């Protein structure tokens with residue numbers, strides 16, 4: 001019997017509470033019952049976002065919400081700054097290219113974070129920059145950028161800060177209001193513990209000011225339409241929502257509220273810590289930074305003589321553990337263990353067990369238990 005453990009940074013494992021909630025007969029979306037549900041979901045989303053701003057939801061994958069940020073904030077030819085350190089940072093560049101923006105693309109070595117003081121300098125050098133796009137948790141490398149420092153810098157300028165927190169929201173803390181992050185993009189299939197298909201954006205007053213002047217074309221992703229539907233006494237969406245996913249989200253957010261944000265972030269920090277200790281214990285080299293900022297994804301270098309695809313196929317087909325590969329130019333060179341969302345010590349112990357056994361089978365010198373024991377040592381001290 002194979003029991004499956006999805007250890008990828010999206011999609012992630014879904015709690016049975018969520019699956020059962022989503023399996024209920026569908027309700028109509030233009031009813032009081034739906035509005036009550038939607039209002040509760042919005043309140044709880046604001047709790048996770050740590051914001052008083054509007055949080056808009058779309059039936060789309062996360063990229064849809066990223067695109068919505070570009071088309072609602074910008075006009076053709078606008079100057080924007082993109083600070084990137086991985087595959088998902090490139091997406092801001094691709095979107096800026098498609099929509100004809102005048103973009104300055106700064107790339108940092110993959111596996112290292114964006115340097116906030118460079119953003120300060122760039123904003124000084126070019127005061128016309130309207131939007132700064134940053135990836136919060138760079139899922140392709142495991143790096144988590146310092147949104148607090150970046151928010152403090154951009155907050156002093158006339159520019160609006162947009163954070164891709166698709167894999168970060170709910171696993172790596174982001175204090176939207178306190179850290180002055182104007183637009184925070186999130187997706188359903190990562191730390192929010194529900195299947196793919198929903199995307200969210202929070203929009204600050206400063207950002208709404210920019211939305212009023214934006215002339216890029218938009219229809220489905222028009223924030224103004226969404227805000228109007230949200231502001232009604234019975235809140236709703238402009239178009240048919242993904243009702244079953246919203247019902248699932250309601251259950252997931254109830255779980256997040258029950259755990260509380262402080263414990264939730266601490267759990268993710270410990271998951272990262274245990275995973276890194278285990279990886280080092282096996283004798284593998286980390287690709288992601290070896291510090292507690294790394295709480296959503298752990299990226300590991302594929303050791304010499306081991307084929308990444310073979311390794312991940314073995315962990316999946318023999319031991320039921322699905323790991324993620326590398327993306328872009330680091331494909332084949334790293335593999336990733338996702339631990340954002342519905343994860344605790346059991347998942348990490350299983351994943352590391354599968355990794356040790358698979359590496360051994362492929363001829364890598366590994367002492368069984370060398371990683372698991374290190375993870376146990378971390379969990380033993382900090383039960384989650």
Ligand SMILES: *Cc1c(COP(=O)(O)O)cnc(C)c1O
Nearest residue numbers: 010061062063088139166167187
């Ligand atoms: C998953 C992810 C995306 C892409 O989201 P889709 O839902 O596949 O559109 C974008 N950015 C980051 C940081 C992600 O982790």
